[in-house]
Amino acid sequence: MTQKIVTRFAPSPTGYLHIGGARTALFNWLFARHHGGTFLLRIEDTDRQRSTQGAIDAILAGLTWLGLEWDGDVVYQFSRAARHAEIARRLLEAGKAYYCYSSPAELEEMRIAAKAEGRPMRYDGRWRDRDPADAPAGIVPVVRLKAPQEGFTSLRDCVQGDVKVANQQLDDMVLLRSDGTPTYMLSVVVDDHDMGITHVIRGDDHLTNTFRQIQIYDAMGWTQPTFAHIPLIHGADGAKLSKRHGALAVDAYREMGYLPQALCNYLLRLGWSHGDDEIISRDQAIAWFSLDAIGKSPSRLDFAKLDHVNAHYMRETPDAELARLVAERLGAAETGRLERGMAGLKARAQNLKELAEHAAFYVAKRPLALHPKAEALLDPAARGHLAALGKLLREVDSWNHATLEACVREYATQHGMKLGAIAQPLRAALTGSVNSPGLFEVMEVLDKEETLGRISDVTAATSS
RNA sequence: GCUCGCGUGGCGAAACUGGUAAACGCAACGGUCUUUCAAACCGUCUCCCUCACGGAUUGCGGGUUCAAAUCCCGCCGCGAGCACCA
Numbered sequence: 001m002t003q004k005i006v007t008r009f010a011p012s013p014t015g016y017l018h019i020g021g022a023r024t025a026l027f028n029w030l031f032a033r034h035h036g037g038t039f040l041l042r043i044e045d046t047d048r049q050r051s052t053q054g055a056i057d058a059i060l061a062g063l064t065w066l067g068l069e070w071d072g073d074v075v076y077q078f079s080r081a082a083r084h085a086e087i088a089r090r091l092l093e094a095g096k097a098y099y100c101y102s103s104p105a106e107l108e109e110m111r112i113a114a115k116a117e118g119r120p121m122r123y124d125g126r127w128r129d130r131d132p133a134d135a136p137a138g139i140v141p142v143v144r145l146k147a148p149q150e151g152f153t154s155l156r157d158c159v160q161g162d163v164k165v166a167n168q169q170l171d172d173m174v175l176l177r178s179d180g181t182p183t184y185m186l187s188v189v190v191d192d193h194d195m196g197i198t199h200v201i202r203g204d205d206h207l208t209n210t211f212r213q214i215q216i217y218d219a220m221g222w223t224q225p226t227f228a229h230i231p232l233i234h235g236a237d238g239a240k241l242s243k244r245h246g247a248l249a250v251d252a253y254r255e256m257g258y259l260p261q262a263l264c265n266y267l268l269r270l271g272w273s274h275g276d277d278e279i280i281s282r283d284q285a286i287a288w289f290s291l292d293a294i295g296k297s298p299s300r301l302d303f304a305k306l307d308h309v310n311a312h313y314m315r316e317t318p319d320a321e322l323a324r325l326v327a328e329r330l331g332a333a334e335t336g337r338l339e340r341g342m343a344g345l346k347a348r349a350q351n352l353k354e355l356a357e358h359a360a361f362y363v364a365k366r367p368l369a370l371h372p373k374a375e376a377l378l379d380p381a382a383r384g385h386l387a388a389l390g391k392l393l394r395e396v397d398s399w400n401h402a403t404l405e406a407c408v409r410e411y412a413t414q415h416g417m418k419l420g421a422i423a424q425p426l427r428a429a430l431t432g433s434v435n436s437p438g439l440f441e442v443m444e445v446l447d448k449e450e451t452l453g454r455i456s457d458v459t460a461a462t463s464s
Numbered sequence: 465g466c467u468c469g470c471g472u473g474g475c476g477a478a479a480c481u482g483g484u485a486a487a488c489g490c491a492a493c494g495g496u497c498u499u500u501c502a503a504a505c506c507g508u509c510u511c512c513c514u515c516a517c518g519g520a521u522u523g524c525g526g527g528u529u530c531a532a533a534u535c536c537c538g539c540c541g542c543g544a545g546c547a548c549c550a
Binding site: 010011012014044045046047049050051077100104107111114115117118119120121122142160163164165166169170171173174176177178179181183184185187188203204205206207208209211229231232234236238239240266269270271273275276277278279295296297298299300301302304305306307308309311315344347348349358405408409412418419420421422423424426427431433434435436437438439440 | 465466467468469470471472474475476477478487488489490491498499500501502503504542543544545546547548549550
């Protein structure tokens, strides 16, 4: 029989869902879907000071936007504190954990001594075998794990391979704080066990924590899940990802005009590969995803490539849908022009932000604000030609790009001009810019009345 | 500092368990097309020697091997973890 796969994404709601978290969620989601398993969401909100409802909402919204639906109800870790404490009690009863009465001052001494000797901070285990009857009055104890002191704790990681650490490096970690609340190490293990998580796929910043977690699994006699620690994403300069590099909320990527499919596709390719494939649909990703194709080294975020991938997905998006998104961004009503002009617009933009900027002239109200370069093109001679051309265009009956092109070309030929000499001023008048989609397409989309109106806006200004 | 992990073109990467390094893609550059900007298409794209010929090259230095990106040792760089945070 095959094991039913269960993965989870377990963010702490102390900040927003950032790009690295999104990738972790994506990998968990893909792995679960690939195996027909379950993808669970657990909010690790045990830090009551730093957890906020706003962050929870942003995480849920971010995952939803990305299309990474989780199965079942969201698990809130804080609500399970009693269960975590129960496990600590069981370890205590089994002699696998003990009460530690060391005061903060004592711990501070150990810290200072360790630092002076160039050792990592390790609790020295002074209450490990001591009779609780010796407990000093007035100190509420913490519960510590009686961790193995010799040998090694080893981990077979799906991405990182075999990794081990000497148990001497690990001290007796706190399981339950003096106020009775569980620590992260305990909560994670208990929750992953209770939720039936079979595969823990998370950032490799947790790799060394895993050794401590394994000690808890061992103490409880629970079977460990399979671990896969994926490399973190770095900034373009190879350094740790920061806000400056793009360690932004997923929300910010949405704001910058990236499509969720594009972001997922890009994030998937960052550190994972499948032959020559670059553009990978969601269905293909589910069919192809595997943990062993994940690289071990961190990769750098590259906005140029994200733009390229995004441009691809934008071109695949129906014009009506893009028109709706653009209208929303511009805060303008769609009159049909955006959709009709979209074919020409979307080939010229890499993200929705650019697309909206390029599309703005279609919904702009007359008279248009002219870009300085457009203004410069509209010298008196050019305005004169536009006025003359406007008269010809008024006579055009069937208003489509073919007849319009014929009309404008004819005008240029008759006046011994290259097409560009009339086309560029015309573009300036119609779009307020020096570049745009094909001019005749623009005229057709604008319609006759609007085209003539925009021309007269610039020609009337000169004659008066 | 200690422990763990990672270093292949400007970037993402490929190279199946040692067997032609850099396939494929992004960016960049040159060209075609053209009413602008794009798109599309063709070409160049690790480094050195003006081109070619040739040589070097997988962070650096050694080693094992007929053969090393891949295995071993030592450095260097980057990242992560080292709390009664998560």
